[in-house]
Amino acid sequence: MHLTKEEERLLESDNETVRKCMEILVALGEIYGAERLVEIRSAQISGISYDNIGDAGLEWLESLKAKVVVRAYANPAGLDTVRWREMGIDSEFYEKQMRIIRALDGLGVEITLTCTPYYLDTPSFGDHLAWAESSAVVYANSVIGARTNRESGISALAAAIIGKTPMYGLHLKENRAPQVRVIVEEGVNPAMAGYHAGKLIGGKIPLVEFPERLSRDELKWFGASLAASGGAGMFHAKELTPEWDSFEIPEESVVVEKGDVDSDCEPDLVAIGCPHTSAEELRTVYSLLRKYGKVRREMWIFSSRRVIEQNRELVEKIEEMGAKVFADTCMVVSPASSRFECVMVNSGKAFEYLPKLRGVNARFGDLEECVRWATR
Ligand code: F3S
Numbered sequence: 020m021h022l023t024k025e026e027e028r029l030l031e032s033d034n035e036t037v038r039k040c041m042e043i044l045v046a047l048g049e050i051y052g053a054e055r056l057v058e059i060r061s062a063q064i065s066g067i068s069y070d071n072i073g074d075a076g077l078e079w080l081e082s083l084k085a086k087v088v089v090r091a092y093a094n095p096a097g098l099d100t101v102r103w104r105e106m107g108i109d110s111e112f113y114e115k116q117m118r119i120i121r122a123l124d125g126l127g128v129e130i131t132l133t134c135t136p137y138y139l140d141t142p143s144f145g146d147h148l149a150w151a152e153s154s155a156v157v158y159a160n161s162v163i164g165a166r167t168n169r170e171s172g173i174s175a176l177a178a179a180i181i182g183k184t185p186m187y188g189l190h191l192k193e194n195r196a197p198q199v200r201v202i203v204e205e206g207v208n209p210a211m212a213g214y215h216a217g218k219l220i221g222g223k224i225p226l227v228e229f230p231e232r233l234s235r236d237e238l239k240w241f242g243a244s245l246a247a248s249g250g251a252g253m254f255h256a257k258e259l260t261p262e263w264d265s266f267e268i269p270e271e272s273v274v275v276e277k278g279d280v281d282s283d284c285e286p287d288l289v290a291i292g293c294p295h296t297s298a299e300e301l302r303t304v305y306s307l308l309r310k311y312g313k314v315r316r317e318m319w320i321f322s323s324r325r326v327i328e329q330n331r332e333l334v335e336k337i338e339e340m341g342a343k344v345f346a347d348t349c350m351v352v353s354p355a356s357s358r359f360e361c362v363m364v365n366s367g368k369a370f371e372y373l374p375k376l377r378g379v380n381a382r383f384g385d386l387e388e389c390v391r392w393a394t395r
Contacts, residue, residue, distance in 0.1 A: 020048040021055045036085040040177035048185030057147045057186040061090040062179035063136050065151035066172035068097035068352040069115040080122035087127040091179035092136040094152045097353045099345040106355040132347035133323030135295040149178035154243035154294045160253035162238050164261035166190045169252045189252050197226035197255050200272035205230045207277045208385050213241035214367030215275045217249025226255045236297055243294050244367025284361035284380040289393040290350035292321030293366035298330050305337050307390040314341030318393035321349045365389045
């Protein structure tokens with residue numbers, strides 16, 4: 020991989036953190052055949068729940084001595100940093116999680132604690148990024164037309180400290196071409212369409228034909244589920260995403276039908292907000308609560324602290340109806356969900372990950388079904 024004089028200097032830096040970050044980027048670039056590094060607009064660092072990185076990760080983060088040189092966002096942590104007790108989190112976990120957050124803050128990472136950084140600072144078409152959270156990666160590539168590989172938390176942090184990432188994979192136009200057509204039949208919920216499509220096509224990039232025009236939130240649900248069940252880093256959607264007609268239409272095609280998923284457990288928690296809810300989704304939840312009445316079971320909604328603060332009045336009304344709106348975390352990365360037996364979700368991603376990562380059963384329902392269940 021070609022390095023500029025400045026990049027070579029960083030590889031020899033006296034600062035061990037900077038040197039190691041450069042070594043990580045060069046190693047990645049060489050493994051994947053990158054010709055050079057490319058400047059990034061922002062980075063997003065995942066895997067920061069204490070539940071995920073444990074003491075070894077915490078101590079490693081605390082040992083780093085550098086500052087990020089581009090905007091860098093933190094993915095959700097294992098708790099709501101203010102209302103953690105209400106989630107049933109113990110103080111030992113809280114202390115460790117806060118040390119992780121302080122270490123990231125010391126590196127200059129913005130403590131956004133969200134998987135939807137695009138609501139805070141929306142990249143532009145063609146921007147290069149180093150984002151790590153799979154749903155954010157797929158949204159940035161597909162819906163916005165920015166360019167990012169699916170980084171690990173470590174490579175995203177290294178990119179943030181250097182301000183660059185190796186130019187390979189989805190940074191190059193030729194690797195963004197669709198490989199398979201996915202035709203979604205009438206009546207399939209977008210999150211479930213993504214979930215089923217991922218199971219059918221694995222990590223291939225699809226060109227998706229939806230039976231109707233989807234909102235950006237619906238594309239968000241589709242992409243998050245697709246990335247979770249299959250592993251794709253992006254999708255194109257006919258007439259909906261910015262690059263859909265920039266490539267040849269693939270010959271291979273699959274059809275996503277309205278099929279049931281195996282999920283008949285009796286929910287003791289209803290959890291909304293995977294990925295974190297937008298302001299629009301909060302408005303929809305509130306109007307559904309007005310339609311169905313007060314919440315009678317545990318109902319948790321996850322969003323970013325910024326979106327909650329910008330919609331304070333709406334959030335208060337939702338909480339008056341009996342739901343809890345938590346920030347900074349989610350039902351998958353927080354150990355708080357593990358004490359429930361069955362969690363009802365409107366997310367294909369949470370439906371895929373809750374049994375695997377939290378050891379709880381999951382049941383799928385669309386947003387209206389989730390609210391109806393919580394108010395029954
Ligand atoms: Fe976000 Fe957690 Fe889902 S990080 S995409 S809400 S699993």
